Amino acid sequence: MRAALYLRVSTDQQTTDRQERELREVAARTGWTIVEVYRDHGVSGAKGRDKRPAFDALCNDAARRRFDVVMAWSVDRLGRSLQGLVAFLSDLHALRVDLFLHQQGIDTTTPGIHPAEAALHD
Numbered sequence: 001m002r003a004a005l006y007l008r009v010s011t012d013q014q015t016t017d018r019q020e021r022e023l024r025e026v027a028a029r030t031g032w033t034i035v036e037v038y039r040d041h042g043v044s045g046a047k048g049r050d051k052r053p054a055f056d057a058l059c060n061d062a063a064r065r066r067f068d069v070v071m072a073w074s075v076d077r078l079g080r081s082l083q084g085l086v087a088f089l090s091d092l093h094a095l096r097v098d099l100f101l102h103q104q105g106i107d108t109t110t111p112g113i114h115p116a117e118a119a120l121h122d
Helices: 017-030 053-062 084-097 117-122
Strands: 001-007 033-041 069-072 096-102
Touching: 001 017, 001 053, 017 033, 017 069, 033 053, 033 084, 053 084
Parallel strands: 001 033, 001 069, 069 096
Antiparallel strands: none
């Protein structure tokens, strides 16, 4: 399975090293191949896609089916807006791109309801 990592930190004093290291370990254990790493450094998750260049590139590449799963450290790395997060999950689902969120233990590559579907049914 082709994986994309999305890494984000809010301030210039932080690094994405830990996020990347742990996600790479998960990918190695599961046999996933990391095809791209997208990093937004010093960018708030409250900013829209147009203000987060790596997140925008991730979304564009998902539409091109460059990978099968998006891996992120935590749901808050993807964004702070519930509306934006649900839209992103719905987009991934429509594209048949899975999602792995390390801290929440969410992995849509395994059987079960997709988080976008769950959010839409609540």
